[in-house]
Amino acid sequence: MPLLRPQLPTGPHYGILAEFATPADLYHACERVRDEGFTRWDAHTPFPVHGLDKAMGLRRSLLPWIVLAAGLTGAAGGFVLQWWVHASAYPLVISGKPYFAWPAMIPITFELGVLFAAFGAVLGMFALNRLPMHYHPLFKSKVFDRVTDDAFFISIESWDPRFDPTATGKLLESLGARSVELLES
Amino acid sequence: MTAEHDRVALRAEQATIPPGHSWNRMPVIGAVCALLGIVICAILGAGNPKQFFFSWLVSFLFFLSLALGALFFVLIQYAAQGGWGIVLRRIGETTFAMIPVMAALFLPLVLGLSDLYSWAVPGAAEQDALLRWKAPFLNVPFFLIRAAVYFGIWSFIAVLYYRGSRGQDVTGDPGVSARLRKFAGPSIMVLAVTQTLASVDWIMSLTPHWYSTMFGVYFFAGSFVGFIALLSVVAPAMRRAGLLDTVISAEHLQDIGKLLFAFTVFWTYIAFSQFFLMWYGNMPEETIWYRERMEASWMTVSIFLMVGHFVAPFFYLMGRAVKRRNSTLAVGGAWLLAMHYVDLYWQVMPTLHPEGIRPSVLDVAALIAIGGCFVAAASWLMRRQALVPLRDPRLAESLAFENA
Numbered sequence: 001m002p003l004l005r006p007q008l009p010t011g012p013h014y015g016i017l018a019e020f021a022t023p024a025d026l027y028h029a030c031e032r033v034r035d036e037g038f039t040r041w042d043a044h045t046p047f048p049v050h051g052l053d054k055a056m057g058l059r060r061s062l063l064p065w066i067v068l069a070a071g072l073t074g075a076a077g078g079f080v081l082q083w084w085v086h087a088s089a090y091p092l093v094i095s096g097k098p099y100f101a102w103p104a105m106i107p108i109t110f111e112l113g114v115l116f117a118a119f120g121a122v123l124g125m126f127a128l129n130r131l132p133m134h135y136h137p138l139f140k141s142k143v144f145d146r147v148t149d150d151a152f153f154i155s156i157e158s159w160d161p162r163f164d165p166t167a168t169g170k171l172l173e174s175l176g177a178r179s180v181e182l183l184e185s
Numbered sequence: 186m187t188a189e190h191d192r193v194a195l196r197a198e199q200a201t202i203p204p205g206h207s208w209n210r211m212p213v214i215g216a217v218c219a220l221l222g223i224v225i226c227a228i229l230g231a232g233n234p235k236q237f238f239f240s241w242l243v244s245f246l247f248f249l250s251l252a253l254g255a256l257f258f259v260l261i262q263y264a265a266q267g268g269w270g271i272v273l274r275r276i277g278e279t280t281f282a283m284i285p286v287m288a289a290l291f292l293p294l295v296l297g298l299s300d301l302y303s304w305a306v307p308g309a310a311e312q313d314a315l316l317r318w319k320a321p322f323l324n325v326p327f328f329l330i331r332a333a334v335y336f337g338i339w340s341f342i343a344v345l346y347y348r349g350s351r352g353q354d355v356t357g358d359p360g361v362s363a364r365l366r367k368f369a370g371p372s373i374m375v376l377a378v379t380q381t382l383a384s385v386d387w388i389m390s391l392t393p394h395w396y397s398t399m400f401g402v403y404f405f406a407g408s409f410v411g412f413i414a415l416l417s418v419v420a421p422a423m424r425r426a427g428l429l430d431t432v433i434s435a436e437h438l439q440d441i442g443k444l445l446f447a448f449t450v451f452w453t454y455i456a457f458s459q460f461f462l463m464w465y466g467n468m469p470e471e472t473i474w475y476r477e478r479m480e481a482s483w484m485t486v487s488i489f490l491m492v493g494h495f496v497a498p499f500f501y502l503m504g505r506a507v508k509r510r511n512s513t514l515a516v517g518g519a520w521l522l523a524m525h526y527v528d529l530y531w532q533v534m535p536t537l538h539p540e541g542i543r544p545s546v547l548d549v550a551a552l553i554a555i556g557g558c559f560v561a562a563a564s565w566l567m568r569r570q571a572l573v574p575l576r577d578p579r580l581a582e583s584l585a586f587e588n589a
Contacts, residue, residue, distance in 0.1 A: 050587065060505075068503070096467065103464050106457060 007130060009040075009159035014137035014185045016168050017144060017155045018177035023049045026152035029175040030055040033154060036171065040160035044144075044153040066124035067117050074116025079109040137183055158185075195580065199431060200571045208426055209568060215561025222554025229547050238297030239537045240551040245294065246387065246529050247411070247552070248559045249287045250404070253380055254412025255280035256339065257405075259346060260376065263362070263369035269440055271583035272432050272573045276419055278350055279563050279570075280412065284343045286562045288336040290555055298325055304393040315394055323390055331386060335379045342372050350574050357576035380405055388529075391536040395474045399459040406452040411525040413445045417518025421511035429572055435509040436587050442508025445517060449502065453495040478531065481541035486531050494524040526552075 009015065020026040023045065030043055034057040043049075043056055086092070087100040097104065126132070138144050138155060147153055154177075156168055169180045202208050230237030255277040262270050298305040303316075304323045310316045316323065346365060353361040381401025389400050397403075420441060424430045463471040478487050498521055507513045534542065574580065 095465075103457075103461055106461065 008137065009157045009185065011158055012185060013158040013165060014140075014183040015041075015155055015157040015160075015163065016165070016172060017138065017141050017153055017181045017183055018169075018172035018175075019143055019179045019181075020152040020154070020176065021178050023152060025176050026154065027052060027055050029154055029172070029177070032175050033156070033171075036162065038156055038160050038162055040163075041154065041156040044138075044147045044155065046148050046150060046152075049152075061128070063121065063124050063128060067120045070120025070124070071113045071117030074119075075109050075113030077116070078112030079105055082108060137185055140183055141181055143179060143181070155183075195432065195573065195575055195584070197571060197575060200429060200573045200575060202428060202568055202572070206426070206428070208428065208564065211564035212561045212568070215557045215559070215564060217557070218553050219555075219557025219561055222550045222552070222557055225550035226547065226554055229550065233545075233547065234297060235300045235537065236545050236547050237551070238294060238300045239533060240545060240547040241293055241297075241555070242301060242387070243526070243530050243533050243548065244551040244555045245287070245290055246533070247526050248283070248290075248555050250408035250525070250529070251411045251415050251559075252281050252283045252287055252343075253339070253376070253405075254408040254410075255415075256284070256343060256346075256376060257373070257409055258412055258416075260342075260369045260373050263346075263366045264373060266366060266579075268579045268582040269437065269586040271577050271579050272429070272437060273416060273420060273441070274350070274577075275571065275573050276416060276423075277412070278347050279566050280415065281343045282347045282566055283559055283563055284336070284339045286558060288340065290558060291332065291336070295329065298328070302390055302393070304390060319393065323393060328386060331382065335383045338375060338379050342376065350577075351570060353577060354571055354575045359578040362578055377401075377405070380408070388532050391533060392474055392477075394470060397459055397463070397471070397474070399455060403452075403455050403459055406448065406455045407525055407528050410445070410448045410452050410521060413441060413448055414518040414521035414525060417441050417445050417514050418522065421515040421518075423572070424511055432573055432584065434586075437583075438511070438514050439505065439508045439588055440586075442502055442514050442517070445521065446499070446502040446508075449495065449498050449521065453499075456494075477535040477539055480539075483531070483535050483542060486527065486542055490524070490527055490531055494521070494528060498524075 018029070020029060026043060026045065027049060030052060033041060034055065043052060045052070082105040083100060086094075086105075091099045093099075094101075143151065144153065154172065156163060156172070158165075162168070165182055169182065172180050226237060226241070258270075259274055259277045259281065261267070262274065294301065299307070302323075303309055304319070305325055305328070310320045321327075345368065349361050349365050352358075381404070384401050384404035388404065389396065417438075420429075420433050420438060424433055460475060463475060477483065498517060501507065501520075502517050507517065530548075537543075577583075
């Protein structure tokens, strides 16, 4: 399945990793990288930094539409299943109600809507992020260990059309990076 | 932190209605509407007092529920130390400051208790074993005492919070916020109990044989949706009129929209749960209330309520862009305000017209009369005050608020 296969740049270099000291430094660096026209890059932080999606120029995620579609599928599926069972396949009189007693079907319709929406949210997120991914070239960097602790990173991948091993590194240094590292694939 | 507190986040002239602004005419417009409504009510009501009292009750409950919803909105923000909504709090405070006005507008109903409530007809208890059993609670003197107690408690809380907040505009004392936060938790509990009892007294006892243990929550859910819907209309209207247009941002509108969406779903959840258990259990003393509303043209209203108070707003308010624009949020708010009125109408009117829905000029007249008083008094207050709590310690946080 191509969705589940990690998409990584080919060639000798994975890309360039730059470390920043504070969220503010990272934020402003992201704005510049965005304005330089880079497209294949990412920011890595130990905690959510508000507004970083705007600074990176990220488009809105497709995920809400996946969740809506999954939720409606679940709700419709739950309702149709109950209708089919109770009113068509095996009609039984239960406590004097009509075969097609729609109010009784609402709780399960609702629950299946919520369940499928939750599946859509989690699995959709995994698919869009190409997870699970067990290995990533960024893990070769020693300083990158601190991404879950107290350091902030920008990585620019080598297959970005504007990528150049030296010029891109210089750019990141000029944006206030504490360290810049060229990573192998 | 102190530097942020001392800094003036907003100048007073950014947050007041400037002289000559068209909104300065609102008290007069409201008063004219009120007068017109009262005159029509007096002329037509004299010939049909029963219809008048029911129409008045629906409109009274509509505006009272907005004020109670506003009180909850402000209390919950104090209790949770909410920051985002400080710029909207004065709208809420102005709305719940109308509670004493609503107390005055309750008085006409006192004259019509025996027209409204079958248990209040003299001698009713002697004919009816169940009413005799309920008489220690459902009798006219105790009913009036309870009404006085509810309005006393609500007015006390309303005045406490309104005065506190207005006083802070002058003194800038952050201790006011701390003190009001301490009272917020107990006030919410007291509000929950009194609002539940009031809904039992004023709406549920219209059908005195019927009872629902969920009715108080149902009334609360409706009242909170009602106030958030009002906020969804007023905040965009103010922005468009050039009031607070630099203060209330699209971020605030989006959060109002989220609350409106969430509590529309909450209302549906409560409304359906109440219906579902009674429908499923099928006990005559419980189903009687729904039976009235599932016959003749009341069934049409029931379905309209289901679609209009849930399905349509659910999908309309789901998206992000709809909540962030003045016009689209205001449309959603105005629609749900109307639906809240239909909801109350559907709760009250089948007692008077079990044969089917019978709209009356008096419905409109009562709505204009009470609505006119409400708008006149609220906009009169707005002219005399800053439109946001100018020196609340969290104002800067609210001004800078952004959705993640």
